[in-house]
Amino acid sequence: MAVMGQDSLWFCPEMKVSRSNSNELEWGFFLISNHGVSTDLYRKIYALSNDLFSLPYETKIKAGPSSSARTYTPHFIASPFFESFRVSGPDFFASAQVSAEVLFDQPNPEFNEKLTEYGKKMSELSKIIVELVLLCLGEDFPEKFYGPDFSDCHGYMRINNYSPPESLEGEEIEGLGMHTDMSCVTIVYQDETGGLQVRSKEGLWMDINPCPDTLVVNIGDLMHAWSNAKLRSSEHRVVLSRNVNRFSLAFFWCFDDEKLISAPIEVVGEGKGSVFKPFVCKEYLKFRESNEKGKFDKVGFTVRDFAGN
Numbered sequence: 001m002a003v004m005g006q007d008s009l010w011f012c013p014e015m016k017v018s019r020s021n022s023n024e025l026e027w028g029f030f031l032i033s034n035h036g037v038s039t040d041l042y043r044k045i046y047a048l049s050n051d052l053f054s055l056p057y058e059t060k061i062k063a064g065p066s067s068s069a070r071t072y073t074p075h076f077i078a079s080p081f082f083e084s085f086r087v088s089g090p091d092f093f094a095s096a097q098v099s100a101e102v103l104f105d106q107p108n109p110e111f112n113e114k115l116t117e118y119g120k121k122m123s124e125l126s127k128i129i130v131e132l133v134l135l136c137l138g139e140d141f142p143e144k145f146y147g148p149d150f151s152d153c154h155g156y157m158r159i160n161n162y163s164p165p166e167s168l169e170g171e172e173i174e175g176l177g178m179h180t181d182m183s184c185v186t187i188v189y190q191d192e193t194g195g196l197q198v199r200s201k202e203g204l205w206m207d208i209n210p211c212p213d214t215l216v217v218n219i220g221d222l223m224h225a226w227s228n229a230k231l232r233s234s235e236h237r238v239v240l241s242r243n244v245n246r247f248s249l250a251f252f253w254c255f256d257d258e259k260l261i262s263a264p265i266e267v268v269g270e271g272k273g274s275v276f277k278p279f280v281c282k283e284y285l286k287f288r289e290s291n292e293k294g295k296f297d298k299v300g301f302t303v304r305d306f307a308g309n
């Protein structure tokens, strides 16, 4: 796997993050290539997802928030133009099957198999990425902290469909409002439509243009808190400016729900104060859920609002 720089936007662990210039650590986004996921697998998942999103609303909502499956997020929850299916690990097959059973008339083994293959690939990649990211914080960090703090991580994916309104004439609208991710790291595949943007520290929106055969990785709130804010969980959003559907796959690699997140002294530094109070992972997830419902037009809450000192 290679981690690449693009213009000055990206930090690159393999280029060795220079501690004298912490800028590279502060973007919170980078690209990876040579990740081992075939174009063919993306094509298949894209086609299967299209079948899914093309189903009538009455069918999709059978897996909606008030169903027992609760894998489908319909329009008007995150945004009027966004809908999504969730597939959770570690048993991606069983999770995909929960949706397949309520959505398809017949068994659809290909759907379950392809999403399982993708979930497993992303889980492996996430482990490598976490090790690389730890290496950015200190040479001995992967060895010291991967086992105790990161070996119980688990992942889930969201298959996202953005459908802009037909009236979109040269305008730009938010397909997904500004937010930070509730993950340690997130791996995003975006199709060639583009629209993903990251907010700089100065508040400027920067485009993350689609780049063939690369995936976008971003640091999430859990890693931000664990690293005592040394690794930035950047605000990002998706803007739609063309009248075409946009497809993306976001994979979130997270701590166990019960984990107490507290930055180690080696990260904070002797005699220095932590940026965050220690908190249990699931309490933060609960806080975000209760604060974000229906607030897609508002600035999202982050871990700073929840546990900032």
Ligand SMILES: O=C(O)CCC(=O)C(=O)O
Residues within 6 Å of the ligand: 158, 160, 176, 181, 188, 189, 190, 196, 236, 237, 238, 248, 249, 250
């Ligand atoms: O669709 C994308 O490109 C990004 C999605 C995203 O930020 C998310 O699901 O958290």
Ligand SMILES: [Fe+2]
Residues within 6 Å of the ligand: 179, 180, 181, 186, 236
């Ligand atoms: Fe996100």
